[in-house]
Amino acid sequence: MNIAPAIRAHNVLKTFRDTDGSRDTGGNRVTAVDHLDLTIAPGEVVAFLGPNGAGKTTTIDMMLGLSRPDSGEMTVFGMPPRQAARAGRIASVLQSGGLLPDYTVAETVRIIASLHGRTAEVDAVMDRADIAHLANRRVSRCSGGEQQRLKFALATLPDPDLIILDEPTAGMDVESRRAFWAAMRADARNGRTVVFATHYLDEADDFADRIVMLAHGRIVADGSTAQIRNVASRRVVSAIVDEDGLGTLGRTISDLEVVDRRGGRVYLSSADSDALARTLLTATCAREIEVATRNLEDAFVALTSAA
Numbered sequence: 001m002n003i004a005p006a007i008r009a010h011n012v013l014k015t016f017r018d019t020d021g022s023r024d025t026g027g028n029r030v031t032a033v034d035h036l037d038l039t040i041a042p043g044e045v046v047a048f049l050g051p052n053g054a055g056k057t058t059t060i061d062m063m064l065g066l067s068r069p070d071s072g073e074m075t076v077f078g079m080p081p082r083q084a085a086r087a088g089r090i091a092s093v094l095q096s097g098g099l100l101p102d103y104t105v106a107e108t109v110r111i112i113a114s115l116h117g118r119t120a121e122v123d124a125v126m127d128r129a130d131i132a133h134l135a136n137r138r139v140s141r142c143s144g145g146e147q148q149r150l151k152f153a154l155a156t157l158p159d160p161d162l163i164i165l166d167e168p169t170a171g172m173d174v175e176s177r178r179a180f181w182a183a184m185r186a187d188a189r190n191g192r193t194v195v196f197a198t199h200y201l202d203e204a205d206d207f208a209d210r211i212v213m214l215a216h217g218r219i220v221a222d223g224s225t226a227q228i229r230n231v232a233s234r235r236v237v238s239a240i241v242d243e244d245g246l247g248t249l250g251r252t253i254s255d256l257e258v259v260d261r262r263g264g265r266v267y268l269s270s271a272d273s274d275a276l277a278r279t280l281l282t283a284t285c286a287r288e289i290e291v292a293t294r295n296l297e298d299a300f301v302a303l304t305s306a307a
Ligand SMILES: Nc1ncnc2c1ncn2[C@@H]1O[C@H](COP(=O)(O)OP(=O)(O)OP(=O)(O)O)[C@@H](O)[C@H]1O
Pocket: 016, 017, 018, 019, 030, 031, 032, 050, 051, 052, 053, 054, 055, 056, 057, 058, 059
């Protein structure tokens, strides 16, 4: 059977007029999403990871049908996003607004449940979002993390096939973040597709099956969390070495990557870091050779700054 992908972006381009506060700059445009190709299968939990301005929100807005690509095509379950949203297949958890402060948590869930004809689900949904113990608390008295869990509960009420979350834990402390993602995980086990944007590497690593790293509107890495960790755990060999030495190295090590140049040192990476270090030592006049493990943060910086 041919099942439509949950999300398919084909050559999606989105630009904006450059409005930097000055008078019209002559029609310069910012490319927010640069010919994006991406397929997400039903049931995947995918993190969009990227620095400020990478294009995460712009991509998410197009997935939700809030804006349209300039060119290319975005589909959700094989249809235009707006149609999928109208059919109740997409829900989103937005960062701010949307809750009535004077209602209790339980009243809020019941009101939205009745709108969707899902009153029988109220208890189960509150349990999954870990807000059952807050049932009688006014929304205005809930912490930011508790309010986000409530919003998440509301988003799951219509039983959508896809949930999209744009930085749902921004501003939360570590404990609240953990509680939020535990609730999300409990829900995703039921086969829902979840796409979330985050700045936090740990969050992506802990809760996603797959990480899509974005920078400058382009995908710079896309893989299972294990694959991304594998790239991240490569060793970096650094040394003081001249351009001749680098040339020799480039001819010997086919996948040589110059990760960084800092403080007179060159930072290098290759799948076989032993061969890299050996060549540096024996075939060049490199000095002060050091080998270090690259952590996820370094890998992220290296991948995104190379884009
Ligand atoms: N309405 C707009 N008008 C002009 N430029 C925009 C608009 N929306 C986004 N941009 C620009 O498009 C680029 C991508 O922005 P986007 O908000 O999608 O990034 P992001 O990855 O979500 O960033 P953040 O992590 O800071 O939320 C940025 O350069 C941004 O300034």
